[in-house]
Amino acid sequence: MTETFQRPVGELLRGWREQRRLSQLDLANRVEVSTRHVSFVETGRSQPSREMVLRLAEHLDVPLRDRNQLLLAGGYAPIYTESSLHSPAMLAIRSTLRRLLEAHQPYPALVVDRWWNIVEFNSGIKIFTEDVDEQLLKAPINALRLTLHPDGLARRITNLAEVHAAALTSLQRQVVSTADPELQDLYDELRSYSTADQPLHPGQTEVVLPFNLDYQGHRLSLLTMIATFGTPLDVTVSELMIESFYPADEQTAELLRELA
Template sequence: MTTQTAGDLLRHWRLERRLSQLELAGRAETSTRHLSFIETGRATPSRTMLVHLCEQLEVPLRERNRLLLAAGYAPVYGEPSLDSLAMAPVRDAMRQLLVGLEPFPALAIDQNWNIVDVNAGMALMLEGIDPALFTAPANALRLSLHPDGMAGRIINLAEWRGHLFERMTRGIEATGSPELIALLAELREYPGGEIELSLPAPDQVVVPLRLRHDGQELSFISATTVFGTPMNVTVAELAIESFYPADVATKKLLTSAPS
């Protein structure tokens, strides 16, 4: 994204959300004329109006700060380090969630899929991975699809690649993250067969992750948990990715494993 002015950035996000000026003006309870003047720089909006428009467009908090700076205002949303004292309640909540999901695998990630924390259940998935891939910041998608990562153990690799790439594309549309764009380009260069985005079978409810482990085939359903009503960039970009057994054999292996 090469735009610089607040009006340009606002227009970018309006087009990303596929809204006309009339539709956005209706949602924001303002006039189309005023919105047009903001986008073209003929009107100087208040900070409150800009935040209100960002809310209607569901602009990520990081990008809201960028838009406010472009308009000459100070950022509204902080970005404290996850290691800071203020973020201790978030760290505690995240750890409770991860531990509470054991023995099922789960990990905490940021918006670019960099790993923040993992639970003990992830050991099963991460075994055999080249240690070089764990160099900080270790990335969950790189660990999954790199030839020296999990890729060699994923039975439905082409299907799983297609699922992850679709999720990444949606994430790029939602956030505009340059890091995520670069990561997607990198991952597309990895071997793994033609990407499968086939129609689901009549009884299929999700795309499973099918993994080889000690001569067995394990099957997982993935789910994502985010923090509600985040008020700073750090919390807004955190998520818990968890993997639940998709069949009886997988559940039996996980729940019978020694703690």
């Protein structure tokens, strides 16, 4: 939401309420105030207190980055820090991430920010970076672009149509949740990578979509999990996602151990 702090706080809150597809009555019931009060806040007839801005933002599930913008729009100072991962204050976070990544070896794992740029990774991701266009490996490396770009990992993904569709669905949910124009641009870019010639045909016995790829003549089948920090109070921390890959079968597990 670029420069949204220049818009009135009530207008911004109304935008988030509509984004969440809630009526004024729905929101009023959640926050335990009158519908009239919500209406007055949204139209600017009532100036919400700092506490009310935060209560409304919490019940609207507004990301921390945008809660700071709401506070600024309401005339209040932001309360959530946005620290660099390399700052002394983030030492414990960096140490935790590195322990997680190292403990996950020989399986691939990486940490991405809100825009899916890779900020940390373990040696296991070499199976993803081999034989991709060098332009895709220039910092910041975007994990989704690296995966789905025609000159990237996509050439070795054997169920590309399914992976492409699943990634778009997940990213679309993130776009709706954050209303972030940069994520919308990424979504539009990824959507332009056509997989029309590859029909969707998930296996009848699959309960989770596997990530299947060729690596040096081997077939690897992986499952992926996304984790985040609980109860973050810093914008940067709240936007970090740890993506861990696990072998979907014993053959893949054995191959990854041998490759390590």
